[in-house]
Amino acid sequence: MAALLVVAAIVAVTLLTLTSSGGGSGGFADPDSPSRQGSRALAQVLRDQGVDVEVVRTIRDFEAAGVGPTTTVLMGSFDFLGEAAADRASRHASKAARLVLLEPSAFALSDFGVRLAPSDGGRVDLAADCGSDLIDRDDRLDARVTFYQSTDTSADGTPQLPAGAAGCFPGHNADAAVVVLPSTNVQPETVVLGSADALTNARVGEASHAAIGLRALGSTARLVWYLPDISDLDVPDGSGNLRPSDRGIPEWFGPATLLLGLAFIAFALARGRRLGRIVTEPLPVVVRAVETTEARGRLYRRAGDRERAASSLRAGTVQRLAARLGLPSATADEVVAAVARTANREASQIRALLDGPTPTNDRDLVLLAEQLAHLEENVRHA
Structure with a gap:
């Protein structure tokens, strides 16, 4: 019984961990969250500047929001963006004026056709060292970042961004914390912003974080801020076929579940009652029921x-x-x-x-x- 309670508690904690970073206010860089890790401050400043900020949390709501040439799309989380939802989101976001990917994973970069590879950069303090409409050369970034490097290479094997692209806040190698990619026939201008930490309520007022956020998200009259929740792991694709995904489940979840199951079986075998054949034990003496009355x-x-x-x-x-x-x-x-x-x-x-x-x-x-x-x-x- 004790083992069952322990297993139930661990499963409950695991499910809570899985769902806590999904939809609903309170998540990391959530525009509705007033916590230190939320991004309500940036969203409110954008609204004060006249930008219509619309927050959506499912692929259905994202498609219903309507995206056009006067809309910027921010993809704010990729933990629960399944393959089918990513395909639908990519097609819908292609109609926008600008697509901002906030610290995307390798899966997300592949889903949106961005030929970059991520690498963890940790906490850094970097100068922009580039010039573009989005980033000023004097801007500074002081936050936890993910660096991105082009998967395309030049003739000598050096990573090379496509023509017209800009890599800002460079790291030690040929990578950058912010990459601006020009629009193409099938994709709008795409900004890979490698620091969700810089846009949180706790950090947006530091360095040049607020300016970077306002330039990236406030250049159009409307901003659709899409935060996929756990329901987007299991949605129909464009053909109506259901395509479940396991992207939101940590890699350790399967082995941990197997280990817990084996541990429970071992505990049951070690502590369980071993039942054998019934053994009768002869009484040392037989006492008649009436004997007590006779003795009295x-x-x-x-x-x-x-x-x-x-x-x-x-x-x-x-x-x-x-x-x-x-x-x-x-x-x-x-x-x-x-x-x-x-x-x-x-x-x-x-x-x-x-x-x-x-x-x-x-x-x-x-x-x-x-x-x-x-x-x-x-x-x-x-």
Whole structure:
């Protein structure tokens, strides 16, 4: 039982961990969250600047929001973006003026056709070292970042961004924390912003984070901020076929579940009751049920206590007669009257028998016992 409780607790914690980073306010870089990790401050400033900020949390709501040439799309989370939802989101976002991918994973980059590879950069303090409409050369980034490197290479094997692209806030290698890709026939201008930390309420006021966020998200009249929730792991694709995804489940979840199952089986085998064939054990001595009564009678006889013996005989008779006549809580007089009616005898005779004088010798005591037994026999057959 204890093992079952432990397994249930671990599963509950795992599910809570899985769902806590999904939809609903309170998640990382969530525009509705006022916590230190939320992004309500940036969203409110954008609204104050006249930008219509619309937050959507499912692929259905994202498609229903409508995206056009005056709309910027921000993809703010990829933990629960399944393959089918990603395909639909990519097609819908292609109609926007600008697509901003906030710290995308390798899966997300592939889903949106961006030829970049991510790598963890940790906490950094970087200068922009580039020039574009989105980033000023004097901008600074002081936050936790993910760097991105082009998967395309030049003739000498060096990673090379496509023509017209800009990599800002470079790292040690040919990578950057912010990459701006020009629009193509099938894709709008795409900004890979490698630091969700910079846009949180706790950090947006530091360095040039606020300016970068406002330039990236406030260049159009409308912003659709899409945060996929856990329901987007399992949605139909464009053909209506259901395509479940396991992207939101950590890699360790499967092995951990298997390990817990094996541990539970081992615990059950070690602590479970082992049942074998039934084994009879002979008793050391057999005691007859009547022997206790006989032993008590011999004690009364040895002590010469006829009064206690007669009292016990009468009390037992009254109790059995009352139970047989259905009078478990009746008084002695009520029992006498009921017995007299049932046995068709005088009440005075019954009272003398059940509540008469104490026998003076053993013969009278034996006679009293016989009369009481005869009275019970009469009532039983009446």
